Amino acid sequence: MLASDSTAPDVLEAPLASTATNNTASATTTTDGATPPESGKDQEQAVATAPPEDSSNVEQGDGDGDADADGDADTDADAEASAALEAEEREELQQFINELREKIEGKRQLRLQNSTFELPGEEHFARLDSNLKKNTAFVKKLKLFTATQLDALLRELSALNLSKYISEICAALAEAKLKMTDVPAVVTLASRLHCTYADFDVQFLEAWQKALNIKASEKIGNPSKLRVDLRLFAELVSSGVIQMKPGLAQLGVVLVHLIAQDKDDHSNFSIILSFCRHCGEEYAGLVPQKMQQLATKYGVEVPKSDFLTADKQLNLRTMLKGYFKALCKHVLAEQTELMNMTKNIRRTMECKGEISTEKREKCELMQASFDKLLASAQSLSELLGEPLPELAKESECCNPGTVIDNMLDSAAFGVLDPWGDEETRSFYTDLPDLRQFLPNFSAPKVDLETLEEPSELTEEAIEANLDAEMDLDDPPSTASDTALETASEELPSSTPTTATSTPAIATSTAEDVKPHKMGSALMELGRQQQQQQQQSQQNQNQSQTQTQTQLRQQFDGFLVNLFNCVNKELIDSAAIEFLLNFNTKHQRKKLTRTIFSVQRTRLDILPYLSRFVAIVHLCNTDVAADLAELLRKEFKWHIRKKNQLNIESKLKIVRFIGELVKFGLFKKFDALGCLKMLLRDFQHHQIEMACAFVEVSGVYLYNCRDARLLMNVFLDQMLRLKTATAMDSRHSAQIESVYYLVKPPESSKREPTIRPPMHEYIRHLIFEELCKQNVERCIKMLRRIDWQDPETNCYAIKCLSKAYLLRFPLIRCLADLVSGLSSYQPRAVTIVIDNVFEDIRAGLEIHSPRMAQRRIAMAKYLGEMYNYKLVESTHILNTLYSIISLGVSMDQSVVSPLDPPDSLFRLKLACMLLDTCGPYFTSQATRKKLDYFLVFFQHYYWFKKSHPVFSKSENTSDLFPILVDHTYRDCLAGVRPKLKLYKSWDQAKAAIDQLQEKLYPQLKANSAQDPSLATISEISELDEGATDEDSGSSNDQRERQVAGQEPEQSNDWTENETEPPLPPPPPPEKSKEDLEFEHLYEKMTTDSYQERLKEPIKATAKDIPVPMMARLQKKSYEQITGGQASGSANTNATQISKAAANHEAAPGSPGPEPPDGNGKSGAAAVVPFVLMVRGNKGGKQQFKSFVAPSDSHLAINLKLQEQKIREEKEKVKRLTLNITERIEEEDYQESLLPPQQRNFTQSYYQKPNKHKFKHQKGAPDADLIFH
Template sequence: MIGAGTNAEGAAAEGSNPNAAPSTSKLTIEREKKRIAIRSANLQVWQDGPKALKGPLDSNMKKNTAFIKRIRQTLGAETKDQLIKDATSLNLDKYIEEIVQAIPEGLSKCNTSKDCIAAAESLGSLHARFATSLFAQPLSTMLASQLVMPSRVTLQAMSADQREKEEQTRVQKQRIMFKAAAELAITELIRQEKGKSKADPQDDPEYPGQEWLFTMLKDLLVNDREHSNVPILISLLKSLGSTLIGSQNGQDNVTEMMSKVNLAESDSVVKNETQAKFRKLFETYFSTLGKRIVKEHSRLQEQDKRNHEAYIRSGEIFEDRQQNYEKMAKTFERMHEWGKTLSDLLGVPLPPLSTDAKSVPSNSLAVNLDSRSTLVERDDGEFVSGKSKWEDEETRRFYEELVDLQEMVPPALLQQGQPKAKTGDGKAEADPQNANGKDGEKSAVASPQLNAKSIQDDKDAEKSKGFEENVAEGLAAGPAAQLNAFLASLTEMSNRTMIDSAAVDFAFLNNKIARKRLVKQVLAIPRNRSDLIPYYARLVATLNKYMPDVGAGVIEGLDEEFRFLQRKKNVDMAETRAKNTRFLGELVKFEVTPIITIFHAFKVCLDDFNGPNIENIATLLETCGRYLLRNEETSERMRSSLELLRRKKAAQNLDARQLVLLDNAYYQCNPPEREAVATKKRTPMESYINHLIYDVLARRKEDRVLKQLRKMNWKDEVTLETLHNVFTRSWRIKFSNLHLLAVVLYDLQTYHFDFVVHVIDTVCEQIRVGMETNIFKDNQRRVATIKYLGELYNYRLINTDIVFEQLWSLASFGHPQGRPLPGQISPIDAPDDYFRIRLVCTLLDVCGMCFDRGELRERLDDYLLMFNIYILSKEQPLPMDIDFMLSDTMDTLRPDFVLKRNFEEAAVAVDAMLQRQQAAAAAAAAEEAQPANVAGKADAVAGEVDEDEDDVSSVSSSSSEESEEDAPRHVSKDDASTDSESSSDEDGFEDEEQAEEDAEANAHVRRERSAIDEEAEDEFERELAKMMAESNTAQGSNSNNKRGLFDIGIPFIKRTAANQNADNPSTAASRPAGSPEIIAQDGIAPEQHMRFSLLSKRGNKQHTQDVHVPIDAALAVHSRAAEQKQLAERQQLKKLVLGMETREQAEDRSTLEASLAKKGFRVRQQQQQGRE
């Protein structure tokens, strides 16, 4: 492109209208003339200094402040005239620092080339007024600090999202700043200090400003691994491309256009040599971008192929795989667009994107369904059977899949580590890549213009050649501080990703001295850090491809150390010997150590087969023996060495330690032949069910799994058994997803109730079998099972009795009479076995919060007393992990409950608890054995009404309990949101299908319940008819003694009630119906007995008899406690009702006052009238 701007004029130049070309060329020439004029004025200031202004200057603070503010706002074309006028009329000597600090902000508003040139003119007027040490040099330093990339340490400390956002902000800001700074640099307003030019260090350049720009661009592009600075380069080339890099695609460059208007080449803005430097730098960066595009395209094709295979295999593409593919596609599209734009601007073709014929496009259906994965075949046939060089696939990737530095580092940085081709005929040296025999293609960084003009003159060619070498050295040079920091951080590189990143970092610091220091640092690995040896070997192997002297230096150092250790056989240096031999073995697997070197080490150790050499042989066999034995090139030689080792071992009298050491190393190197582990063959339906439960089941996907399970053939025995297995083997699912398995089982009970019951029985049986066998290897399964049982209780699949039954069995099963005692040995629960405590804590952590009130709280408190006995029966003190787990559980459930540390105290508390339970059980049994109605001297009708009310309340409470049984006890917020979110994802058709299925299931349940109700109703009618027949018979025989309806069941109550009402009506009315009475007659003290009425029947006659029960008997205590409890409940209910009414009145009053206050009225206390 010829145009230099991105504004409307530049857009016209870039258009396809041929008539716009003359006007664009004219505009470009005018801008070049203006730049030359500005540069001449700035060079004059740099040479002669500023000129003194004539006349007085205005020192008004308001105007000076307005001037600085105007600079901050913009330095564009609209403010140029005013800024130039103020710069020559205001006294700005006191504000130079503020002006310099405000200029970068003003430059960030210059978006177009017109604004950038105007900024250069405005700042040129300030440059002419002030000394360069006060204005130009501080401005150069400030702009340089804002145009560099942030340090890698700062970026690595950020998260991925923060790093991406920070990079986007930086690129957006620097994209504008670089255009403005480039205008200032080529007009020589800002420049590099004398003697500090990296491109030509021997003499100062003619135009230091252009050298400053070249240095800034080089530092920006060379350190850009991720190619995030491509938008900056594109924006700069669109604005100043023809000025910085000359012609492209046969178009006339600015120099040629300037010559057409009778201007000399020396007067052009940028000379040809400088343009060649910029072009080489840009094309080098473009070549790395092209390789990145090719690599991203290849990765995208591979991912597309894997996604397609996964879709054919499982019928869907998982969310993480799809997101990864979309991310890769987005990255490739962005890089490809940048590459095409740079290709047009530089005139260099973009590398072609290869199409892999083997890859399957995402929209293709040509898939061989009979083919098998090569990885699966390798896993079955090689890795498991021992035929492969590697133990597994991950090991193979570690040693074979190395980072290619050429894809991430500019080639100029890698050429220094490669040997140069020697020439004897005086011709120019060959390209380093061609010297290595890699490929014979022409280098992409060659400049057509540079070659065309430099071949004519040998002097120019030598100068250009020296410049290229300087550029390469400049690209690879780095501060010594960075190298020191890099070498110091090597000991922290303890994984594959970090060591690969370290290899790339060193490539940017590559030079001869750095490579020597790296070799020395690698050889000085600490003796006790043998874990770093594989990663150091990977680093050496990665660098060895482009820096052969690194691998050669490490091998030479290790070989010298090995020879030294052989001479010091009597010195105890076991760690150093192990480090040396293992390092050699690791480099063998990376194909860095020559084969002759490693077999020489084997031969030396076998020739002197004693002492430390036995350990050396064992280390070599463990490290690289398998690789050498299964490598085709070294297999025969390695077998011979192993045979020689076997003979020497048999011939010498070695101690047991050395024999075991050699045997382990031998079998690790050459394991015995064995078949691959047979994989269980599963039916497609079984595999799909396992996939649903173990892979798909997660939050927000329970409904989806439930629908798929309901579509199964539940009448098929094989399918039903598979479902039963996945729902009962809770240890195979993720521990955090056990509640989801309980959720699905809860939803299935509506449709398959028998199946759910069978699952619950199996889970309880698994817990019992675990206690009976107590096998250590099943402990993890037992923990998962007990947690699963707690989740079943949380979702109301089991009742409280089952939970407490399991808790009590965990504390008593296997002990004589169910009482654990200290020192008592149980075959299935030893005193030093604390695993049952862990199971109890796990179960209580899951569902213990449900036992926090009422009868359940009392039951849990009673159990904790027994659990305390069980804990004290174990050996004390408890292990730390068990003690902490127990403390956490108790703090959550019963913060006030203190576990007793003395067994006698705990035993007394348990005995009291057991006696209390026995008394309560006896009282309950007595009530069941005595079918008498417990009554006092209360009104009969009132008593019957109260009984009816109690019946109604009991029915309502039972119905409410049943309704509560239908819903889970506690459902987390995530589960609640899960249901709403998952249900919203289904389409209308699935909702209709679900509704139909639910309607059918509900109708089936109603039919079953109606059948049960009909049978119960028929039974009730038969019993009622029988009872009526007996009643009629009794009435016929006793027609003279007819009684009222209410006298049939409770004759004593009515008689006593009538007497009571006659004697003391107020007392009868105040006593609750059915309450026992403390009597004082027949010589019995009123405080010692209670009178109950016993109803009996002889034939068809009913008789009542008074029974005097001692006041401290269980029946009397229970009756009085029940009466007091009912009274307390009535009082509490009355209090709540009254309190609710009071609160409602207060709320109504406050609402009224608030509404009146909004209207401007104020309500006084005890007065309802307001005043405006």
């Protein structure tokens, strides 16, 4: 770093550069122009030799002609730039002088006030409040003084009598911890106290002497407080609050001690620098060097303070200059030490290949300390007007961020590829060599990578550069033409044009040169030749004007067509055309303005425009330099504006900068500075700007060795800010996306799963080979596998059930494949269908966004299965109802965990299933069922849409996603094009209530007639399952139908429903009496049937009842002593056998032992019988009781017979109940049909009867025709 870099402000460089440009231009003109000849003979000879010269160098003449034609425009532009710069400098100088004059005048008035005041008398203090509590509180407030308390403290000061508290007040002000912004307020308060109390200045000086007591042997304990105290004390002395003589003495003592202590490490430099900035003008006559130079340049006198004489100011200035010289020596010593450490580190790296962490950190700390010291020395050099000594070059100075990190990068990162692929590298690096298109081009080819980058790409250097840039005052916008023209220094054209230019330009150039070459030779040709020459000159001027107009129009057309170059070949051709035909200074400036003002939505063309600028940069560097400067200023203006407007323009700027960085036209240092500037206030639009910049150039910068570490730091900082800041989910997703784009996560390599060959073959057929053209081939191949092998069978079913592993268009092919296998492997296909239903059910029971694509695929798969006649319409409708009802709470105050209010995925799932198989509900019964579902579906949709989560707010419209709304409407339009959609949730609820009134009361009435039906629900479910299984077996006899066929064309496919495919002819019209009779007859039949159902069924008695007289027969003594129970003979045989059967033990166990009267068991199990015999007297029947063993043939046969009778009764009961339930089901299905079609229902298994067509008598039925 050179000392001249800090002493030459940017504002002073512009006029010098402008002057140098003008001098260069004039010198070029003098050199290019011919030297005036000394005689007329020489003139004639020059004129004679002119035509051959022009004819041989037409190309050179064309370039000179263009430059001369644009000379006036360039001169005007330079004049405008100089005028604008001068006006800006004058305004800055005048503002500085006004502020300085105002400050000097204010101090003069304050000193006058503090020196000519009159103290108030005793009666004044007698009227004030001397309350101890208030005075003590006032002193405490002074210890915590801030500028905002000044007004309140002045009011209290005017109301309190503080005569006895002056010492405490002085100590409080001297010991208070103040800020730089509080100093003016303290001076005002101290002036008020000085003018009110007589002994305030003396005691205040004593307090400051204690506070500023610095010992030469001790270091400063609190430099921050001393920096503020020193300025405050100097302000108090210059304001007259403290007497001048003792005050200056005390101030001199402090400064001498500070400088004496700071000879070695210069740790007190911040205190001295702060004193020079704020009080240097009054005490040392210090004026910033920049302002002094501007005042000298424009002849303006800078006002000076009259507080101290020039001799006293010279003494302090001399002392400060001595301190500055010591500081410069310290800077040189620090640089030498840093360079030595760098050499040692480099040597260690070369020898050992690694550097210890301790040495690395020590070098970094030394580098940071040196940078801080150097920046401070530059600031003091600007104030004192003293130049810094020349330091060593940057290449020789320590740069641990470059030296160490590059060495570590070489070992750790290896070869870094900033492009990623060969095509991208070719686009950004392979630029056409224009020397083959410009044969007379003699300038050397410019290497794009030779742009000067700062050798120190560290975060501290970027921070310092940003602080310096943000302090500059840029124009409010750089999009205007004036700002564009004054943005950068214009360079003269150095590239000739081609020989294919029009001859008129060469002629005009020759005419411009003729007045300089011919001179007095034209006067000797005579009056006649002069007239001819004037006439020809007028004609040539007219032709020149026409040619310039044509060229201007051609260039405007070229700029318009430039934005249509959207590939590499077109943009290369456009760049070559510009260099051949339009390469002038004025047109290059216009080109820069046009490229900079590209439409903000044309982000796709930014890479091609950057390539165009890079190609032009090979010959003329001013276009790239001007464009980079314009983009930098526009970016900085957007950052300083801090508005939330024009996000597209901001994104265009940062993306354009990113593209120029990859072409090497924008410095990496400046680009990283822009990213750092965005991270300072990382919110709102700046988040999107940073993400856009990293997206475009982040990979490039991260893979460049000199920018890798800084880019890594900024990326980590972005991620930390995302975690620590509560930001929108969209911004968080953007940050994560660009972060992992630049630094992809290091994922461990997943070990491939090793499968048996047969499993791999099955996966190959289903997931790789399956497509629309080879479905039949895959069916044949899968039929050949061993389906009897349990392992192969299970794996094939598993693969056939995972439709979500296929590409979405191939799900239909998978359903076709399963349909083809259903004829050969029905059990496996049944398991696949069950797996699909189970997967959909599990997806409804587990709300996980990760399963979204899987659930969509499985819904699509189920719909395709219906299209290929693998499932029935009832299954589809049950699934649809499950989607909108399972785990769904229709109460908006209750949040369902399975269907959260903000989750609309079930709507998408139902729409997918309806879109897939809804158009194939062709029969009238299925269409009616689907219409009922659509009512509930619309109710669910409006329930979701009307939830407060998606309700309108004050500043936003409807928050319901428009994509979901379109999906819902497109789905219903595809299923029912003429369906009238509900417009609110209330309409949907009203439609459901109406549907319930139409259907549900009849079901309730049927169920209320026989309440005992509720006890046989399990049997009904079993029967339904059996029925469904029977009906499902009919799928094997169906012919496979392509799902894409229109429903009207599928004549051979009808659902096995209760309705025929063709509507029957309408029944003849019945009179009112017939309808009333049929109604009464049906009611009578139903009542009679229901009454018969309630009557108990009397079974035929097969046992002979025992007469009463036999039952009342007295027991004998043997029966009583034999352990027979009382009254056992009074029962009939059937009752006794039933009792014995009820008490019989399990097979293999001993028979029951009848208890005796004492509770003891008998010896053996017996069965009591009653024997009926015919008597001798008149054939009267007689009854005798006896017992038989339980294992006898008589007892066993009786048990078997009773068991058969019991099983037969149970079977009859079950069949009777099944018939009742089926009748109710048929009544329900008939109630769903229109009244005129209830008598024409057919069985599911019967083929429809073909009715003979009969011509209808009378007028046609319009409702039947159009509905």
